[in-house]
Amino acid sequence: MTTPALKTITLNAARSKLFPEGSIRHGYAFVAPLTAEGRIDLEAWKAHRSECFVHRFWGDEPEQRGLLVHRAGGRGGSTWRFEVGVGPMLDEEEDGFRFSDHVFVKDEYVSIREEDGDLITFRVASVK
Numbered sequence: 001m002t003t004p005a006l007k008t009i010t011l012n013a014a015r016s017k018l019f020p021e022g023s024i025r026h027g028y029a030f031v032a033p034l035t036a037e038g039r040i041d042l043e044a045w046k047a048h049r050s051e052c053f054v055h056r057f058w059g060d061e062p063e064q065r066g067l068l069v070h071r072a073g074g075r076g077g078s079t080w081r082f083e084v085g086v087g088p089m090l091d092e093e094e095d096g097f098r099f100s101d102h103v104f105v106k107d108e109y110v111s112i113r114e115e116d117g118d119l120i121t122f123r124v125a126s127v128k
Contacts, residue, residue, distance in 0.1 A: 006048060007033070008126075009032060009034075009126070009127050010027065011124060013122055016120065018118075024125070027056075027125070028054055028082065028112070029054070029057070030055070030068050031051060031052050031053050031068070037103055038103035038105040039103055049068075049069075054083075065085075068082060069081050069083050079099075080100065082096070096112055097110070106125070107124060109124070
């Protein structure tokens with residue numbers, strides 16, 4: 001069995017009430033091991049978690065960097081989450097909505113629940 005390759009996935013804000021035309025200036029780029037189908041591979045993530053970085057870009061706000069983390073259990077089962085912040089502080093947690101169920105391939109849609117509770121939809125812009 002081969003280990004899934006680490007990929008850089010870029011998510012851009014999809015068309016919504018908040019972003020009527022979508023936005024390439026609002027989104028995330030993150031590193032994760034993906035299966036051949038494009039799902040995040042939990043076992044490979046465990047072996048490479050220190051390499052699974054996330055970068056949040058949000059218009060004119062300061063860049064936030066952090067990590068892709070997995071939380072087992074809880075209401076609704078396990079959760080993939082971005083823990084991001086400015087500088088050395090990782091002070092925000094943003095949950096990937098059903099990330100375990102999604103495939104990360106170009107032009108698919110995923111949602112992220114931001115720390116304030118807003119659920120925002122993103123389009124997978126690229127997987128490299």
